[in-house]
Amino acid sequence: MSNKELKPLASLLGSTNSALGKLADAAQQRADLSDYMRKNLDISLAGGFMHCNIREDETLVVTASSPEWAARLRFASAQFLQLSEAQGLSVKTVKVRVGT
Secondary structure, rough: OOOOHOOOOHHHHHHOOOOHHHHHHHHHHHHHHHHHHHHHHHHHHOOOOEEEEEOOOOEEEEEEEOOOHHHHHHHHHHHHHHHHHOOOOOEEEEEEEEEO
């Protein structure tokens, strides 16, 4: 392998054409969505919220820090739907799971 074929990591991460760049972009979108939810979620629920992701089937998957928090966050499904709609996201259902 010659040096002409090697690319700096920064260029791979910044490129939307590379698999690594697409992965980095998807991770940033998930982090941004989780930050938005955490900042706008009712303060009494934010402590148990870890992160979230939207699946291709338009399901918002919310990860809770414990089974107790998962139960509380399930009752907040309507709030998650409203926050998603405010961001212009197409979410039909909310699923809450316990993180590890």
